[in-house]
Amino acid sequence: MATILITGANRGIGLAMARVAALRGDLVIATARHPEQAGALAALSEETGRVSVRALDVTDEASVAALAAATPEAVDILVLNAGVLNSYGGLSDAAHGADAWRDVLMTNVAGPFLVTRALLPRVEAGEGRRIAIVSSIMGSNAGASGNAYPYRASKAGAVNVARNLAAELKPRGVAVGAYHPGWVRTDMGGGGADISVEESADGLMRRFDALSMATTGVFEDYRGMMVPF
Numbered sequence: 001m002a003t004i005l006i007t008g009a010n011r012g013i014g015l016a017m018a019r020v021a022a023l024r025g026d027l028v029i030a031t032a033r034h035p036e037q038a039g040a041l042a043a044l045s046e047e048t049g050r051v052s053v054r055a056l057d058v059t060d061e062a063s064v065a066a067l068a069a070a071t072p073e074a075v076d077i078l079v080l081n082a083g084v085l086n087s088y089g090g091l092s093d094a095a096h097g098a099d100a101w102r103d104v105l106m107t108n109v110a111g112p113f114l115v116t117r118a119l120l121p122r123v124e125a126g127e128g129r130r131i132a133i134v135s136s137i138m139g140s141n142a143g144a145s146g147n148a149y150p151y152r153a154s155k156a157g158a159v160n161v162a163r164n165l166a167a168e169l170k171p172r173g174v175a176v177g178a179y180h181p182g183w184v185r186t187d188m189g190g191g192g193a194d195i196s197v198e199e200s201a202d203g204l205m206r207r208f209d210a211l212s213m214a215t216t217g218v219f220e221d222y223r224g225m226m227v228p229f
């Protein structure tokens with residue numbers, strides 16, 4: 001039985017990963033920006049008795065510090081899943097203004113860094129010693145296709161953060177990976193996406209279990225296929 005902390009767990013892939021983990025017997029610390037509105041997490045907690053819901057906005061350092069203070073448990077797997085996608089357009093997309101860049105980069109790049117920094121002592125206290133950053137194949141430079149600039153740049157940045165954390169934390173025995181969850185039917189992925197949240201979450205959890213000091217720094221998808229940087 002592991003303890004797994006998942007950010008952005010109130011809906012989408014994060015919620016599905018919380019369900020997979022709780023149903024297999026793990027203890028889940030599930031974070032949400034607004035726990036009082038996280039009805040699906042409350043129901044999962046009621047159903048399984050294995051989910052603790054805590055507040056976290058990954059862009060707010062006070063919120064990150066408050067989560068760390070409210071988390072005395074050792075964390076075996078830290079999953080940085082919270083993310084935003086503002087718009088799919090190109091250079092002329094009006095939604096790609098400075099505020100959007102700030103929001104997307106803060107959430108998708110700085111968020112995993114700040115949460116890792118605050119929670120690292122809890123991860124080092126655990127036996128799993130794994131950190132998983134949910135990035136995207138849209139962050140692969142090999143697949144650059146001239147659109148969704150803030151999101152693509154942010155997900156490339158998230159992989160870069162994962163790679164640097166893997167290097168810095170290797171001597172401390174903590175493994176770090178970056179993951180593409182597939183194109184998933186969520187609010188972000190849309191109803192026409194390829195796979196269900198269940199398939200993505202099940203695959204991602206298997207990949208997190210497989211992460212080791214031998215594979216630290218990996219960038220792979222939910223099936224274990226390597227994604228080019």
Ligand SMILES: NC(=O)c1ccc[n+]([C@@H]2O[C@H](COP(=O)([O-])OP(=O)(O)OC[C@H]3O[C@@H](n4cnc5c(N)ncnc54)[C@H](OP(=O)(O)O)[C@@H]3O)[C@@H](O)[C@H]2O)c1
Pocket residue numbers: 007008009010011012013014032033034056057058059081082083084085107134135136137180181182183184185186187188189190193
């Ligand atoms: N769906 C896909 O096809 C797909 C593909 C590739 C990668 N991804 C990545 O997979 C992850 C999950 O995506 P999803 O499809 O499940 O997205 P989603 O349904 O839009 O859910 C996003 C989650 O992130 C949370 N979040 C956003 N900003 C936050 C912040 N500042 N602090 C804390 N939590 C915040 C949201 O909370 P609120 O409810 O409060 O907004 C929500 O729980 C993201 O990192 C995404 O980029 C998704």
